[in-house]
Amino acid sequence: MEKRVSIEDVAAAAGVSIMSVSRAMRDVEGISQEKREQILNLARSLGYYPNRVAVSLAASSSNLIGVSVPTLFGTVFSEIYDGMRANFERNGFATMIDVSDYSLTHEEAWVERMISWRPAGLILSGVDHSELTRDRLTKSNIPVVEVWDYTDTPIDLCVGIDHFQSGVEMGDYLTSLNYQRPAYVGVKSGVDPRAERRLAGLRQSFEKQGTQFCAVERSAPDATFESGFLATKRLLSALDSKPDVICFLNDNMAFGGLMACEGAGMSCPAQIGIVGYNGLNINEVLPKRITTSITPRRKIGEIAAQVLIAKILGAATQPATKLKVIIEKGETTKLQGIG
Amino acid sequence: MEKRVSIEDVAAAAGVSIMSVSRAMRDVEGISQEKREQILNLARSLGYYPNRVAVSLAASSSNLIGVSVPTLFGTVFSEIYDGMRANFERNGFATMIDVSDYSLTHEEAWVERMISWRPAGLILSGVDHSELTRDRLTKSNIPVVEVWDYTDTPIDLCVGIDHFQSGVEMGDYLTSLNYQRPAYVGVKSGVDPRAERRLAGLRQSFEKQGTQFCAVERSAPDATFESGFLATKRLLSALDSKPDVICFLNDNMAFGGLMACEGAGMSCPAQIGIVGYNGLNINEVLPKRITTSITPRRKIGEIAAQVLIAKILGAATQPATKLKVIIEKGETTKLQGIG
DNA sequence: AGAAATGACGTTAGCGCTAACGTAAAACCT
DNA sequence: AGGTTTTACGTTAGCGCTAACGTCATTTCT
Numbered sequence: 001m002e003k004r005v006s007i008e009d010v011a012a013a014a015g016v017s018i019m020s021v022s023r024a025m026r027d028v029e030g031i032s033q034e035k036r037e038q039i040l041n042l043a044r045s046l047g048y049y050p051n052r053v054a055v056s057l058a059a060s061s062s063n064l065i066g067v068s069v070p071t072l073f074g075t076v077f078s079e080i081y082d083g084m085r086a087n088f089e090r091n092g093f094a095t096m097i098d099v100s101d102y103s104l105t106h107e108e109a110w111v112e113r114m115i116s117w118r119p120a121g122l123i124l125s126g127v128d129h130s131e132l133t134r135d136r137l138t139k140s141n142i143p144v145v146e147v148w149d150y151t152d153t154p155i156d157l158c159v160g161i162d163h164f165q166s167g168v169e170m171g172d173y174l175t176s177l178n179y180q181r182p183a184y185v186g187v188k189s190g191v192d193p194r195a196e197r198r199l200a201g202l203r204q205s206f207e208k209q210g211t212q213f214c215a216v217e218r219s220a221p222d223a224t225f226e227s228g229f230l231a232t233k234r235l236l237s238a239l240d241s242k243p244d245v246i247c248f249l250n251d252n253m254a255f256g257g258l259m260a261c262e263g264a265g266m267s268c269p270a271q272i273g274i275v276g277y278n279g280l281n282i283n284e285v286l287p288k289r290i291t292t293s294i295t296p297r298r299k300i301g302e303i304a305a306q307v308l309i310a311k312i313l314g315a316a317t318q319p320a321t322k323l324k325v326i327i328e329k330g331e332t333t334k335l336q337g338i339g
Numbered sequence: 340m341e342k343r344v345s346i347e348d349v350a351a352a353a354g355v356s357i358m359s360v361s362r363a364m365r366d367v368e369g370i371s372q373e374k375r376e377q378i379l380n381l382a383r384s385l386g387y388y389p390n391r392v393a394v395s396l397a398a399s400s401s402n403l404i405g406v407s408v409p410t411l412f413g414t415v416f417s418e419i420y421d422g423m424r425a426n427f428e429r430n431g432f433a434t435m436i437d438v439s440d441y442s443l444t445h446e447e448a449w450v451e452r453m454i455s456w457r458p459a460g461l462i463l464s465g466v467d468h469s470e471l472t473r474d475r476l477t478k479s480n481i482p483v484v485e486v487w488d489y490t491d492t493p494i495d496l497c498v499g500i501d502h503f504q505s506g507v508e509m510g511d512y513l514t515s516l517n518y519q520r521p522a523y524v525g526v527k528s529g530v531d532p533r534a535e536r537r538l539a540g541l542r543q544s545f546e547k548q549g550t551q552f553c554a555v556e557r558s559a560p561d562a563t564f565e566s567g568f569l570a571t572k573r574l575l576s577a578l579d580s581k582p583d584v585i586c587f588l589n590d591n592m593a594f595g596g597l598m599a600c601e602g603a604g605m606s607c608p609a610q611i612g613i614v615g616y617n618g619l620n621i622n623e624v625l626p627k628r629i630t631t632s633i634t635p636r637r638k639i640g641e642i643a644a645q646v647l648i649a650k651i652l653g654a655a656t657q658p659a660t661k662l663k664v665i666i667e668k669g670e671t672t673k674l675q676g677i678g
Numbered sequence: 679a680g681a682a683a684t685g686a687c688g689t690t691a692g693c694g695c696t697a698a699c700g701t702a703a704a705a706c707c708t
Numbered sequence: 709a710g711g712t713t714t715t716a717c718g719t720t721a722g723c724g725c726t727a728a729c730g731t732c733a734t735t736t737c738t
Contacts, residue, residue, distance in 0.1 A: 006724060017688050022726065032686065047478070052455040053401065054724035056392045057693050072417040081411065085438060094452065097436045099424060113433065116391040139386065229624040256624045263626065285568040285595045287602065345694060356718050361696065371716065393694035396723050684735070693726085698719105705714070 005048045014042050025050055056118065065308070066114040067123040068098040068107055070192075074223065074252060075280055076297055077125065080147060083301020084123065091309050093120060102191045102221065104130045115140055121308045127151040127158065128193045143311040145304045148297075149194050150322050157311060158320040159304040163194045166293055166325045167201020170275065173291075173327055174202075174245055175209050178336040179273060182206055183215040183243035185231045185257055191221050195249045198277065202247055214243050219253075228253025232260035242266070244336060245273030251280040254290050258332065274332035283330070291330035296323045344387045352385060353378050364389055395457060404647070405453040406462040407437040407446055409531075413562065413591060414619055415636055416464065419486055422640020423462065430648050432459060439464075441530045441560065447472045454479055460647045466490040466497065467532045482650040484643045487636075488533050489661050496650060497659040498643040502533045505632055505664045506540020509614065512666055513541075513584055514548050517675040518612060521545055522554040522582035524570045524596055530560050534588045537616065541586055553582050558592075567592025571599035581605070583675060584612030590619040593629050597671065613671035628669035635662045 007025075011018040016035065023031045024039040031039075056062040065088055069077040081097070088095055096117070098110040108130045114122065115136065121143040127150070129137075137144050137155050150160040174182065184202065186195050203213060215238070219231035228248055236242065246261075248254035254276030258268055266272045268288065276283075279294030300323060307317045346364075350357040355374065362370045363378040370378075395401040404427055408416040420436070427434055435456070437449040447469045453461065454475065460482040466489070468476075476483050476494050489499040513521065523541065525534050542552060554577070558570035567587055575581065585600075587593035593615030597607055605611045607627065615622075618633030639662060646656045 008724080018725080019688065020686085023687090026726090030686065035686085047475075049451060049455045051396075051457065051724055052452075053392055053395045053457055054693090055726075057390075057396050057695085057723085058725040058727080060693055060726095062392065072411050072420065073414060075412060078411040078417070082438070094435060094456075096433060099421070112388060113391075116388045117433075118390065118392055136386075225621045226623040255621075259624045259626065282564045282594075284565040285598045287598065347694080357695080358718065359716085362717090365696090369716065374716085390694055393723090394696075396725085397694075397696040399696095399723055680738095682735105682737075684733105686733085687731085689728105689730070691726105691728090693724105696721105696723085698721090700719070701717085703714105703716085705712100707712070708710100 005046050007048070007050065010039065010043050010046055010048050013046060014039050060118070062118050062120055063093050064117055064119040065093045065095045065121050065123065066098065066110075066117070066119045067095050068100055068110055069125050070100050070102040071222075072097075072099055074250065076148070076250075076278060076295075079297035080125075080301040080304070083298035084305035085301075087302060087305035087309065093309070100125075104128065104133070108133045111136060115142065120312050121145070123147060123304060123308065124155075125149075126193060127154065127160075129155070143308055145308045147300050147304045149197075150320065152320060154320055156319070157304075157307050157317060159300050159307060159323070160321075161295060161300070161323050161325050163197040164201040166295075167198035167203075168205045169201075169325070169327060170198075170247070170293055171202040171205025173329070174247075174273070174275065174333065175205060175211070177273070177333055179245040179333075180211060180336070181214045181241070181243045181245070182211065183217070183235060183239075183246045184213055184248075185217045185219070185228060185235060185246055185253060186249035187221050187223050187227070188218040192223070192249070195223075195277075199247075214241075215239055223249045223253050225252050225256040225259075228256030229260045230256075232257035233264070236260065236264055236266070243272065245275060245333065247275040248277065250278050251276035251283060251290055251292055254292070254332075255282060255286070258288075258290065268332050269334040273334070273336075279326075279328055283328070288332050289328070289330035291333040292328050294326045294328050296325070299323060344385050346387070346389065349378065349382050349385055349387050353381050399457065401457050401459055402432050403456055403458040404432045404434045404460050404462065405437065405449075405456070405458045406434050407439055407449055408464050409439050409441040410561075411436075411438055413589065415487070415589075415617060415634075418636035419464075419640040419643070422637040423644035424640075426641060426644035426648065432648070443467065443469045443472070450475060454481065459651050460484070462486060462643060462647065463494075464488075465532060466493065466499075468494070482647055484647045486639055486643045488536075489659065491659060493659055495658070496643075496646050496656060498639050498646060498662070499660075500634060500639070500662050500664050502536040503540040505634075506537035506542075507544045508540075508664070508666060509537075509586070509632055510541040510544025512668070513586075513612070513614065513672065514544060514550070516612070516672055518584040518672075519550060519675070520553045520580070520582045520584070521550065522556070522574060522578075522585045523552055523587075524556045524558070524567060524574060524585055524592060525588035526560050526562050526566070527557040531562070531588070534562075534616075538586075553580075554578055562588045562592050564591050564595040564598075567595030568599045569595075571596035572603070575599070575603055575605070582611065584614060584672065586614040587616065589617050590615035590622060590629055590631055593631070593671075594621060594625070597627075597629065607671050608673040612673070612675075618665075618667055622667070622669070627671055628667070630669035630672040631667050633665045633667050635664070638662060 024036045100107040144156040146158045217235040219227040276290045276292040363375045439445040483495040485497045556574040558566040615629045615631040
């Protein structure tokens with residue numbers, strides 16, 4: 001436990017003023033090349049690192065980016081985060097992650113704490129936030145990017161996909177295959193607003209054909225293999241006349257559902273269609289590729305980081321960016337005979 | 340864009356000194372209950388949040404915990420992190436995550452940056468770190484917990500499992516089933532030292548019976564369904580006489596491998612045994628449960644947070660905690676006839 | 679050669695808080 | 709009553725840096 005070495009110690013050891021050390025460390029003008037190197041070497045050998053807390057206070061700005069995600073399970077937000085990481089690091093920003101567990105209250109509390117750190121910018125997941133959160137952020141003039149979901153009226157900036165539209169498109173594809181008895185398996189409502197929007201899109205598309213969902217089964221909050229499996233089993237046993245297609249909240253649940261259907265003796269796609277969401281990696285190894293919607297998760301992260309950095313540096317940026325979703329026509333759905 | 344409100348503004352508005360505001364905000368003694376509430380209300384209505392940067396500088400300590408993980412894909416580190424989150428939050432700590440991509444150089448650079456933030460504590464993944472990292476941390480007297488892996492000689496504290504031992508135990512189980520031609524599928528060496536240790540344990544166990552691994556196939560750095568699938572295909576096509584059991588780096592790769600084997604017409608467990616690692620959620624839905632080792636990931640996170648917080652608060656703590664791994668005897672392995 | 683511009687530094691005044699130490703009044707003792 | 713403790717504040721001096729503005733020697737220009 002040695003005493004922490006400060007800029008003053010380095011200055012004293014080098015026989016210069018602390019400003020010279022400061023200038024040398026930050027690689028700014030106002031010091032000769034010779035002295036700079038000399039100071040840098042000395043600082044290294046003394047084990048001196050500038051205190052970022054003091055730097056942030058003195059410069060009244062930090063290099064911190066706050067990132068709030070609902071969960072790190074599943075690959076969605078991990079990939080979005082991964083997409084932004086390299087960009088932030090390359091530009092000298094450090095990220096502070098929050099996991100909100102899909103709670104707007106939690107997010108609100110975090111935003112409040114985060115603002116206290118005077119972050120250079122913030123990333124929020126989705127476009128649904130508490131009144132207070134929106135209000136605080138609007139007033140704070142901290143650059144904010146909302147990611148994953150899309151809106152024309154972001155708090156500040158937005159990079160995402162239109163989940164409702166995405167649901168409509170999948171619905172249109174399924175009705176084109178003549179599916180007549182769709183069911184849905186997701187998580188309990190009020191948890192994942194994006195999933196709800198996709199479901200609304202699916203519904204609208206089917207209702208255009210006069211078709212209603214025959215069942216909507218909702219499981220515990222986590223959208224895992226297991227919860228998809230269990231929810232599907234419940235759904236199948238509760239229904240007298242079975243659905244001809246089940247849309248799942250995501251691919252994980254869809255795989256669990258596929259296992260449940262096959263376990264119950266329903267062959268896919270002959271007797272039942274299975275539809276997921278996201279286009280996850282597991283699809284690459286399945287004997288039957290699941291019909292799904294491929295979302296540009298990494299891309300969203302990359303663009304979000306880029307626009308946030310641009311905004312921080314004062315460049316003009318397009319406020320909202322909408323990315324495309326591609327439907328993957330897998331082998332778990334097929335054209336149905338007209339009944 | 341309103342001017343930021345500082346403690347001074349609140350003090351002026353309330354007609355008291357800034358110290359009174361400071362005391363009111365921090366809920367410390369030295370102010371009457373009446374004034375405290377009055378100030379708190381005023382602060383709220385003015386939208387004042389204490390500047391954490393200034394707080395940290397003045398108090399020369401922060402409430403920041405740095406957490407370094409190699410990756411957030413897969414559930415291992417997500418669950419470890421999830422295990423610690425609640426504990427940290429409840430105790431008023433904020434976490435800064437780093438994703439090192441399994442690079443010790445990256446970790447080293449991050450540790451250096453992190454130290455500049457004067458964190459209250461650090462969590463590192465694994466026990467393998469660069470010389471410089473160890474050196475810096477030892478000298479800095481910042482509390483550090485190394486998680487997931489286990490060592491008797493941690494930098495400071497350690498909470499994890501013994502991966503070598505874990506490999507030995509699985510090896511012993513497999514040799515007890517009379518497997519004679521084991522193969523291994525993982526990622527390229529130098530990436531995941533824990534996986535290498537498990538492989539070493541497996542090897543030692545088999546070698547005790549005079550058995551060598553007939554093949555070790557290594558894929559790209561990520562241990563996914565897909566990389567397991569592809570690596571297994573390569574392994575099977577390269578080998579004239581097939582292995583009777585394949586051990587995978589983790590369950591994800593094992594599932595990919597299972598799909599590859601079945602795709603190649605090898606039935607499991609009749610013709611080939613499949614062994615994973617971690618005991619992931621996907622196992623709950625598979626028609627054949629994969630033989631695996633169930634690791635206490637969430638528990639590791641919880642305990643790590645507890646011991647770190649204890650150390651920060653100055654309590655005495657046990658330096659190293661070793662947790663147990665449980666072998667799950669699944670349906671992808673079975674007793675082989677003696678050949 | 680003399681004025682003006684250009685380094686290469688140093689000095690001063692904060693950034694927004696808190697720890698530590700005042701100080702005066704009220705509350706408590708014997 | 710007179711002293712002692714307690715309570716409720718205020719004042720001062722930093723925490724470790726940087727921005728902004730000196731100062732003085734060089735260089736460059738005309």
